[in-house]
Amino acid sequence: MKKRVNYDFERRKKELDRQRKKDQKREEKLQRKQDAQRLAEQGTGDAVSSDDGMAGSTEK
Numbered sequence: 001m002k003k004r005v006n007y008d009f010e011r012r013k014k015e016l017d018r019q020r021k022k023d024q025k026r027e028e029k030l031q032r033k034q035d036a037q038r039l040a041e042q043g044t045g046d047a048v049s050s051d052d053g054m055a056g057s058t059e060k
Contacts, residue, residue: 004010
């Protein structure tokens with residue numbers, strides 16, 4: 001069977017996409033950890049901050 005011409009390019013692109021996705025997840029995890037630490041330092045570890053507009057906010 002003949003090797004596809006762009007196989008290496010496609011393979012490298014997939015590898016880069018996988019690495020980009022891993023890096024993005026790592027950044028999101030780090031951001032969540034830093035946010036949780038900041039909230040804990042402020043003494044509001046149990047409450048959800050209302051300034052981010054996320055779930056748990058009582059404002060309408």
